[in-house]
Amino acid sequence: MKKIEAIIRVTQFEAVRDALAAIGVQFFTLKEVRGYGLQKGQRLMYRGANHGADFIARLQMDIVAESGMVEGIVKAIESAGKTGKIGDGKIFVFDIETAIRIRTGERNEEAV
Ligand SMILES: Nc1ncnc2c1ncn2[C@@H]1O[C@H](COP(=O)(O)OP(=O)(O)OP(=O)(O)O)[C@@H](O)[C@H]1O
Numbered sequence: 761m762k763k764i765e766a767i768i769r770v771t772q773f774e775a776v777r778d779a780l781a782a783i784g785v786q787f788f789t790l791k792e793v794r795g796y797g798l799q800k801g802q803r804l805m806y807r808g809a810n811h812g813a814d815f816i817a818r819l820q821m822d823i824v825a826e827s828g829m830v831e832g833i834v835k836a837i838e839s840a841g842k843t844g845k846i847g848d849g850k851i852f853v854f855d856i857e858t859a860i861r862i863r864t865g866e867r868n869e870e871a872v
């Protein structure tokens with residue numbers, strides 16, 4: 761099993777959600793996160809003033825899936841999340857040691 765963490769633009773969320781649904785992935789955890797990086801510096805300088813916000817609102821989607829699904833999930837997020845402009849975000853893939861469905865006690869692939 762793998763965990764896919766994707767940091768995406770808020771504007772791309774619906775497209776990414778629909779691209780995932782199209783490949784049968786209708787489970788994820790959505791987090792509102794604060795992204796820090798070069799873009800904020802460029803944006804604040806462009807505006808010529810610091811308005812007190814030194815981060816950019818982003819969404820993080822966390823998906824745990826069997827390893828065989830990872831390539832399709834990553835491709836769906838990459839294509840639907842891409843605008844081609846600086847700051848489209850990142851995708852990270854982790855190994856998952858154990859997954860447990862609390863209701864049934866099922867483990868690992870049976871639990872996701
Ligand atoms: N190395 C990282 N570790 C954790 N989060 C990151 C990392 N890089 C980017 N992020 C998250 O992704 C958001 C968007 O990153 P961004 O797309 O600007 O990455 P980038 O590498 O600078 O690519 P680009 O050249 O397209 O700007 C950041 O605001 C931050 O939330």
Ligand SMILES: [Mg+2]
Binds near residue numbers: 797798799
């Ligand atoms: Mg950047």
